[in-house]
Amino acid sequence: MVNRPGSPRWELPEPKEHLALSPQTEAASAAKPLEEHSHLVVRFAGDSGDGMQITGSQFTATNAVYGNDLATLPDFPAEIRAPAGTLAGVSGFQLNFGSQKIYTAGDQPDVFVTMNPAALKVNLPELPNGCVIIANEDAFTDRNLKMAGFASNPLADDSLSKFRVYPVKISTLTNNALADVEMSAKDKARCKNFFALGLIYWMFNRSPEQTMRFLKDKFSKKPVILEANEKAMRAGMNYGETAEAFTTRYEVKEAQLTPGKYRNITGNSAMAIGLVAASKLSGVPLFLGSYPITPASDILHELSRYKNFGIMTFQAEDEIAAVCSAIGAAFAGYLGLTTTSGPGIALKAEAIGLAVMTELPLLIVNVQRGGPSTGLPTKTEQADLLQAMYGRNGECPVAIVAPSTPGDCFHIAIEATRIATKYMTPVMILSDGYLANGAEAWRLPRISDLPRIDVKFRTDPSGYKPYLRDENLARPWVRPGTPGLEHRIGGIEKQDITGNVNYEARNHEHMVKLRAQKIANIAKDIPALKVLGDPEGDVLVVGWGSTYGSITAAVEELRAQGKRVSGVHLRHLNPFPPNLGEILGKFRKVIVPEMNAGQLVKIIRATFNVPAIGVNKIQGQPFRKREVVDGILTHL
Amino acid sequence: MTEAATKLTKADFQSDQDIRWCPGCGDYSILAQVQNVMPELGVPKEKVVFVSGIGCSSRFPYYMNTYGLHSIHGRAPAVATGVKCMSPDLSVWVVTGDGDGLSIGGNHFIHAIRRNVDLNVLMFNNRIYGLTKGQYSPTSELGKKTKSTPMGSVDYPLHPISLALGAEATFVARTMDVDPKSLRYCVKRAAEHKGIAFVEIYQNCNIFNDGAYDSIVEKSIRSDRVLYLEHGKPMIFGKDMNKGLKLNGFQLEVATIGENGVTEKDIVVHDETNPDPTMAFLLSRLDEATFPVPMGVFRAVRRPAFDEMMNDQVKAATQKSGPGDLDSLLNQGDTWEVH
Ligand SMILES: Cc1ncc(C[n+]2csc(CCOP(=O)(O)OP(=O)(O)O)c2C)c(N)n1
Numbered sequence: 001m002v003n004r005p006g007s008p009r010w011e012l013p014e015p016k017e018h019l020a021l022s023p024q025t026e027a028a029s030a031a032k033p034l035e036e037h038s039h040l041v042v043r044f045a046g047d048s049g050d051g052m053q054i055t056g057s058q059f060t061a062t063n064a065v066y067g068n069d070l071a072t073l074p075d076f077p078a079e080i081r082a083p084a085g086t087l088a089g090v091s092g093f094q095l096n097f098g099s100q101k102i103y104t105a106g107d108q109p110d111v112f113v114t115m116n117p118a119a120l121k122v123n124l125p126e127l128p129n130g131c132v133i134i135a136n137e138d139a140f141t142d143r144n145l146k147m148a149g150f151a152s153n154p155l156a157d158d159s160l161s162k163f164r165v166y167p168v169k170i171s172t173l174t175n176n177a178l179a180d181v182e183m184s185a186k187d188k189a190r191c192k193n194f195f196a197l198g199l200i201y202w203m204f205n206r207s208p209e210q211t212m213r214f215l216k217d218k219f220s221k222k223p224v225i226l227e228a229n230e231k232a233m234r235a236g237m238n239y240g241e242t243a244e245a246f247t248t249r250y251e252v253k254e255a256q257l258t259p260g261k262y263r264n265i266t267g268n269s270a271m272a273i274g275l276v277a278a279s280k281l282s283g284v285p286l287f288l289g290s291y292p293i294t295p296a297s298d299i300l301h302e303l304s305r306y307k308n309f310g311i312m313t314f315q316a317e318d319e320i321a322a323v324c325s326a327i328g329a330a331f332a333g334y335l336g337l338t339t340t341s342g343p344g345i346a347l348k349a350e351a352i353g354l355a356v357m358t359e360l361p362l363l364i365v366n367v368q369r370g371g372p373s374t375g376l377p378t379k380t381e382q383a384d385l386l387q388a389m390y391g392r393n394g395e396c397p398v399a400i401v402a403p404s405t406p407g408d409c410f411h412i413a414i415e416a417t418r419i420a421t422k423y424m425t426p427v428m429i430l431s432d433g434y435l436a437n438g439a440e441a442w443r444l445p446r447i448s449d450l451p452r453i454d455v456k457f458r459t460d461p462s463g464y465k466p467y468l469r470d471e472n473l474a475r476p477w478v479r480p481g482t483p484g485l486e487h488r489i490g491g492i493e494k495q496d497i498t499g500n501v502n503y504e505a506r507n508h509e510h511m512v513k514l515r516a517q518k519i520a521n522i523a524k525d526i527p528a529l530k531v532l533g534d535p536e537g538d539v540l541v542v543g544w545g546s547t548y549g550s551i552t553a554a555v556e557e558l559r560a561q562g563k564r565v566s567g568v569h570l571r572h573l574n575p576f577p578p579n580l581g582e583i584l585g586k587f588r589k590v591i592v593p594e595m596n597a598g599q600l601v602k603i604i605r606a607t608f609n610v611p612a613i614g615v616n617k618i619q620g621q622p623f624r625k626r627e628v629v630d631g632i633l634t635h636l
Numbered sequence: 637m638t639e640a641a642t643k644l645t646k647a648d649f650q651s652d653q654d655i656r657w658c659p660g661c662g663d664y665s666i667l668a669q670v671q672n673v674m675p676e677l678g679v680p681k682e683k684v685v686f687v688s689g690i691g692c693s694s695r696f697p698y699y700m701n702t703y704g705l706h707s708i709h710g711r712a713p714a715v716a717t718g719v720k721c722m723s724p725d726l727s728v729w730v731v732t733g734d735g736d737g738l739s740i741g742g743n744h745f746i747h748a749i750r751r752n753v754d755l756n757v758l759m760f761n762n763r764i765y766g767l768t769k770g771q772y773s774p775t776s777e778l779g780k781k782t783k784s785t786p787m788g789s790v791d792y793p794l795h796p797i798s799l800a801l802g803a804e805a806t807f808v809a810r811t812m813d814v815d816p817k818s819l820r821y822c823v824k825r826a827a828e829h830k831g832i833a834f835v836e837i838y839q840n841c842n843i844f845n846d847g848a849y850d851s852i853v854e855k856s857i858r859s860d861r862v863l864y865l866e867h868g869k870p871m872i873f874g875k876d877m878n879k880g881l882k883l884n885g886f887q888l889e890v891a892t893i894g895e896n897g898v899t900e901k902d903i904v905v906h907d908e909t910n911p912d913p914t915m916a917f918l919l920s921r922l923d924e925a926t927f928p929v930p931m932g933v934f935r936a937v938r939r940p941a942f943d944e945m946m947n948d949q950v951k952a953a954t955q956k957s958g959p960g961d962l963d964s965l966l967n968q969g970d971t972w973e974v975h
């Protein structure tokens with residue numbers, strides 16, 4: 001059972017006169033049947049200026065509050081405003097919501113809302129037969145059609161006959177609805193996404209309440225814009241009621257989720273609050289040194305708002321300064337954090353080596369994007385694993401962890417902090433664009449269930465040496481300002497224990513091995529892997545990071561078909577969980593799906609000497625369930 | 637000054653490490669004077685942090701019995717910014733070279749200055765790359781013949797003080813390894829300054845650029861070649877203290893008091909607190925060949941420091957919203973209950 005703000009059916013909150021549904025429409029509403037589905041996938045697409053991200057996230061928030069399980073995939077162009085109407089400027093947002101467990105944002109949309117011909121053109125190859133297409137007819141002008149490369153208007157010819165197409169004059173209808181609102185035609189036109197959203201709310205039997213609250217909050221100082229968007233949304237809802245074209249509405253009931261309190265959350269947001277939580281749980285204030293880069297900047301933005309948690313955020317002059325300032329903070333005895341994406345990690349490599357050499361705790365978040373070089377700034381990829389493992393000079397191991405879902409970004413931030421402070425080591429967190437911007441319905445953890453992070457600072461001068469070791473091989477952490485513990489450390493090779501500069505051959509070999517051993521020992525301190533499915537069989541599917549959803553859905557599907565397929569998902573990549581080798585040995589084949597050309601698969605082959613097989617997608621897009629299923633089937 | 641601090645001596649600031657600079661290197665003198673000044677600052681040694689980059693000069697922290705971090709090439713200002721922001725009660729020093737600070741680290745150098753982070757930056761300028769064995773540096777003179785420029789360099793040099801002033805430095809000074817008094821004075825003034833304090837130190841690398849400053853600092857000619865800047869005093873120099881700097885339009889020129897009707901009144905009075913950095917800039921541009929080289933404090937103005945303002949924001953946010961509460965952080969936005 002779900003208790004949500006507002007009651008089961010959508011009731012219009014204190015309807016103003018012009019917003020109330022007329023008696024006829026209520027009658028009509030009763031006449032239009034509700035078609036029930038266990039889950040549905042809706043995709044919004046338009047120009048990057050069309051507000052598709054807001055539309056999508058509003059529909060998401062509403063379904064989340066309604067009680068669906070869900071996953072989203074925002075997909076936007078790298079350009080802030082590519083020329084209007086062009087294929088390059090198309091921005092999309094896909095949501096999969098259900099009354100069942102949802103693992104992915106969905107393979108193909110059931111309902112596709114397109115604001116212009118370019119958005120239709122870009123998405124057409126991915127629309128399944130029977131897909132409902134709602135198109136803003138007004139935008140299908142000769143000029144726009146030409147720009148999108150359509151020879152004739154697809155809404156008028158029969159090229160879309162295998163879909164269920166609803167042309168709606170969204171621009172005109174929005175403009176009409178706003179006839180008595182005092183604003184420029186241009187501003188009125190910008191409200192059309194709320195008309196579309198209203199229509200969708202009607203179609204999926206959802207209350208506009210959540211969006212009303214959002215609008216009131218966002219435009220509290222701009223009552224005209226508030227009124228206009230509200231009216232546009234109502235008009236969209238009313239249009240669904242009255243337009244004869246729309247005969248069916250869809251119903252997706254609440255999901256039977258694990259009891260608890262839920263919220264809708266993106267990966268970047270979860271990462272930010274996870275880092276705040278880690279700071280609280282350890283009692284060590286957090287310092288973030290960062291340089292803006294897509295898709296990581298939101299973590300910087302969000303943490304900048306949490307200064308009252310004692311968090312200091314520093315927008316540095318470049319990525320090198322960002323990581324170096326975080327190292328400075330760590331040396332000063334605080335949690336040092338730097339957040340970036342792949343190109344930024346490339347710049348930080350030398351400094352990460354310094355943190356390895358000085359054995360300071362350092363948190364490094366890499367929200368991966370398509371590479372190499374600038375690559376695909378707004379698209380997702382998992383191609384920085386080998387960079388994280390090996391991308392520094394010398395033998396330079398760091399601990400590596402990767403969240404599996406947007407909500408898991410919260411927990412991984414705490415886990416990374418625990419490892420970094422306990423072992424005095426840099427920890428790299430490998431998130432990616434899909435997790436960062438994607439959202440899920442996330443069950444809030446109870447604070448009492450979160451791990452305490454015990455951090456000890458050395459204050460006792462007697463017998464102190466900078467590179468003394470505890471049972472975890474960690475050296476003592478000392479806050480400058482502590483009397484009697486003055487010491488010097490740096491990037492030159494150290495003599496063990498004393499920390500003195502030392503160039504001796506044997507000492508270097510000893511230290512290289514010691515630094516490696518320290519990281520390897522973490523394996524004893526991380527949870528053993530749980531196998532999804534039977535502990536032995538034909539195929540073990542090994543995943544890491546954001547592919548969790550697609551792989552889990554695929555493995556479940558194959559298992560339901562009676563295939564002897566199981567899965568494991570790695571949140572710890574360096575070191576691996578202690579029982580990985582054992583599990584690998586129980587399967588005839590090991591398949592590793594990754595959004596790269598094959599990186600984890602190489603490490604697994606090399607580490608465990610098993611002929612693991614890669615299933616790879618390098619398109620800047622997450623795996624569809626189908627693609628993983630097909631990938632597994634070719635090797636079964 | 638705390639009682640404990642007053643009792644400190646130079647020896648308290650000497651570490652047990654063997655010093656590895658070449659015999660005769662100017663770095664020794666700088667180290668000695670910094671260790672001399674430290675006890676006078678009234679800061680207990682556990683509150684002192686030296687951060688450096690890479691280079692001969694950057695070995696400095698190992699020799700100071702304080703907290704120290706020998707970081708990576710060029711990045712010391714960034715590292716020190718992190719230290720200072722999180723621990724504003726520490727006295728944080730950056731030791732860098734002309735290559736470290738102006739070449740690979742040029743970006744961090746100007747931005748730390750621009751932000752006015754409360755750091756004391758000592759740049760050992762030997763106009764050469766010492767540690768990598770003698771390539772020309774960003775302060776080497778045009779035409780410099782080195783291993784990497786056998787035909788002479790075709791790089792125009794930077795003027796570190798002009799650059800610092802251009803980057804909005806609130807404190808700028810210059811001194812030299814061979815002048816202990818001036819060295820101690822500038823280092824002490826830097827320590828007392830709240831905000832960024834940049835001190836350029838002419839340093840002799842007797843191995844790869846020996847005598848680079850002889851034409852200026854050589855004892856027998858120094859008084860004619862060096863202008864000691866003193867706040868509120870006319871800019872007078874020379875063996876007989878009868879030469880001074882005079883303004884001619886927007887240009888400085890050397891004039892002799894008592895010649896051509898020039899009196900002391902015509903000589904520019906040094907004002908290090910002038911909010912307008914123009915005069916300080918003019919002084920930083922004087923051509924070494926025809927003008928005396930100014931030493932001492934060029935500029936010392938007060939402006940809120942970056943670390944101060946950062947910490948003020950944290951305090952203000954905490955005052956306004958109360959200390960952060962994890963529970964309300966988790967519960968932000970719309971939540972719903974599943975039973
Ligand atoms: C990333 C990197 N590049 C190059 C070097 C090599 N390197 C070390 S010190 C140095 C120049 C030092 O010159 P300067 O800063 O003037 O210091 P000095 O040795 O003269 O005191 C160079 C190029 C390095 N250590 N790290």
Ligand code: SF4
Pocket residue numbers: 656657658660661662663692693762766767840841842843844
């Ligand atoms: S090489 Fe030059 S700067 Fe370096 S220690 Fe020797 S004399 Fe000093």
